[in-house]
Amino acid sequence: MAGRNFLFVPGPTNIPDRILRSMTVAMEDHRSSKFPELTRSLFPDLMRVFGCEQGQVFIFPTTGTGAWEAALANTLSPGERVLAPRFGQFSHLWIEMMQRLGLQVEVIECEWGEGAPEAEIGRILRADDAHRIRGVMIVHNETATGVTSDLAAVRRAMDEARHPALLYADAVSSLGSIEFRMSEWRVDLAVTGSQKGLMLPAGLGIVCASPKALAAAKDAKCARAFFSFADMQRTNGEGYFPYTPNLPLLYGLRESLDMLLAEGLANVFARHNRLASGVREAVAAWGLGLCCKELRWRSDTVSAVTMPPEINGAHVVDVAFRRYNLALGAGLAKVAGKVFRIGHLGDLNELMLLGALAGTEMAMADVGVKIEPGSGVGAAQAYWRRTDPVPKKRVARSEVLYASHSAGSINA
Ligand code: PLP
DSSP states (O other): OOSOOEEESSSSOOOOHHHHHHTOOOOOOTTSSSTHHHHTTHHHHHHHHHTOSSSEEEEESSOHHHHHHHHHHHHOOTTOEEEEEEOSHHHHHHHHHHHHTTOEEEEEEOOBTBOOOHHHHHHHHHHOTTOOEEEEEEESEETTTTEEOOHHHHHHHHHHTTOOOEEEEEOTTTTTTSOOOTTTTTOSEEEEETTSTTOSOSOOEEEEEOHHHHHHHHHOOSOOSTTOHHHHHHHHTTTOOSSOOOHHHHHHHHHHHHHHHHHOHHHHHHHHHHHHHHHHHHHHHTTOEESOOSGGGBOSSEEEEEOOTTSOHHHHHHHHHHHHOEEEEEOOGGGTTTEEEEEOOSSOOHHHHHHHHHHHHHHHHHTTOOOOTTHHHHHHHHHHHHSOOSOGGGOHHHHHHHHHHTTTSTTO
């Protein structure tokens, strides 16, 4: 089909042309004296994106799943207990991995569409007088259901229980898009992949570890070889890796970090919130709901739109792709067919999203969802027109233009 595919799955996300160009590089000697010029700046800048003041970041040539494994295997021992709420496909898969690594997982079963149940976590930790639970495992943004858990509240619950467990956070579909404050929330291990908020291809699994997590790694007994923190620590300080790194991805990461830090993380988060709010206005105008069960958990990176019972969400996804060249996310596992997902993260603006919303409306109408064509697009347009499009810090020139031309209609 002519024209670009409209990629609106919640990862992989659109790669900015600037990043694509930065990855077109000839191969280099990764043991040369020049190589660290590229790599050494990546670690501190990634720490900034994690909101991590103290600790260490590890860049593995893997995906988010590998980063999960690296975080677990380096800091826990077989037979140790961990506490994990299950509220979507990614928390489910992570729990399965914990079990396969020989951990004893105390699972808190939640309805899909809920977020981490802080009160229940607190209750279980308070009852664990002997402090046998070693880790609390939270998927910050459950990509399957469009739910962002309140990590600050989970940390408060752990503190109130005076429990020393490590706090693990899957930030795969939140980092670089939704506020993440590793040091403030005292997250001990945070993991992400490169193909979402970092706007890169899949292929980097990134783990950020607190000093407490690094100390735990010294005694942990789970087997690890490729994913060893210690091997990375031996070489990373000088700017090298224990094995051949993926050079184009590292150049791409440099460019991605430059883009995120130049926009300003606060502005990046505000942009995602504003775009997500427009999508939510559209969903409401269609007369449909979200899988997410509470306002406070609504995700700014992905919306899982609930289908009327007579409609299979997979048909919407299929028609959107085949007829309109629009890739939406299908419902996964328990919510397969019941929802479809619109990813709204990464390198994105209002007009791109309006195209996606228009295509979604056409696909929904084609498969028999009773919506008014144009209603969602109109609602999103109205929302974006009446809200401030440009973060305050960077509006100087446009403010002058608005003031001289249109006497405030944009911000009305
Ligand atoms: N965790 C979350 C929240 C995800 O959304 C994903 C993938 O979409 C993963 C983990 C797994 O990451 P990957 O597919 O990069 O292995």
